[in-house]
Amino acid sequence: MLEERLQTIQTWLKNENGAYAFIQGKANLFYLTGFRCEPHERLVSLFVFQKEEPILVCPNMEKDLVRQAGWKYHIIGYSDHENPWDLISKYVATLNINGHNIAIEKSLLSVARAEQLKELSPEADFICCETRLMNLRLIKSDEEIAILREAAKLADYGVEVGVHALSTGRTEMDVLAMIEYELKRKGIAEMSFGTLVLSGEQSANPHGKPSMKHLQKGEFVLFDLGVVLDGYCSDITRTIAFGQITEEQQHIYNTVLQAQMETLKLCQAGTVLGDLDRKARSIITDAGYGSYFPHRIGHGLGTEVHELPSLNETNKDQLQIGMTFTIEPGIYVPTTGGVRIEDDVLITTDGYECLTQFSKELQIIK
Structure with missing residues (x-):
């Protein structure tokens, strides 16, 4: 079920010329990964790409819980003394990313994290994926x-x-x-x-x-x-x-x-x-x-x-x-x-x- 949901987002990204989706909302993260947590000030987020496998970013202390929740793709874990955006930047640089736009949850994205995303992809424009995600969640299995x-x-x-x-x-x-x-x-x-x-x-x-x-x-x-x-x-x-x-x-x-x-x-x-x-x-x-x-x-x-x-x-x-x-x-x-x-x-x-x-x-x- 999680794979089908992720594939739906990948298809949507292709149609919207999306380089990737950056998803951090608690409910949307759970819906797409099976992992539910209260991140507090720490970054817990999902990157979904058109063709590359998705990655989940979380503190190292959450990695075992992410795996227990059923997540089988790559995890970028970090310690409190590390800047997760540095690790994300190094990893993303190794990928062959298609598309121009960054899909975001418009009502949830902070200015600080928007600035981090712009540093990660300076030429990209923001588009909103919230409506697509909410419509996916509308009909229950x-x-x-x-x-x-x-x-x-x-x-x-x-x-x-x-x-x-x-x-x-x-x-x-x-x-x-x-x-x-x-x-x-x-x-x-x-x-x-x-x-x-x-x-x-x-x-x-x-x-x-x-x-x-x-x-x-x-x-x-x-x-x-x-x-x-x-x-x-x-x-x-x-x-x-x-x-x-x-x-x-x-x-x-x-x-x-x-x-x-x-x-x-x-x-x-x-x-x-x-x-x-x-x-x-x-x-x-x-x-x-x-x-x-x-x-x-x-x-x-x-x-x-x-x-x-x-x-x-x-x-x-x-x-x-x-x-x-x-x-x-x-x-x-x-x-x-x-x-x-x-x-x-x-x-x-x-x-x-x-x-x-x-x-x-x-x-x-x-």
């Missing part, structure tokens, strides 16, 4: 889907742990810690993003910050979490009533649930992405909460927790079999609280499959 299913099950489990942990006297951070502890006991070393446990007024902030706030009866508690499993991400949101809630809070919850369920019915190959956002938005607006739904209906999901497609109302692209993404309408009312319901969705030959399956019916924890 059977192997990728199997991993995403398992990642979704672990996200379900995380919410289950959180719900069982709700108790007067505990803080949001208490519950968050219990969720991540139990997931680590399942072998999860990395979360897709910072886990959210938000209660009461805090839940009215779509991306609020969990705190030492104590849980109180009569409030919503919003869980938003996901795991990274074998390089692939999950992402789930559930909102729970901690104690008896008001009629308005129940109305908000039921509106969000209706918006999500009706939008899911449209999830099939050929549906225009913007129609999904407009469907959910129309239901929430008709209920009087349109101004309290400030974000798109969803986003793509894969080696990154946010990737293509973007499910906003202006997107005219169509759903395709093998796409994975989230459907996550929400209503966030200051002082009252917020509700979001989010599932990971796969487009299939028969329509769609919800990978996340934790119950969406309103749960009131007494």
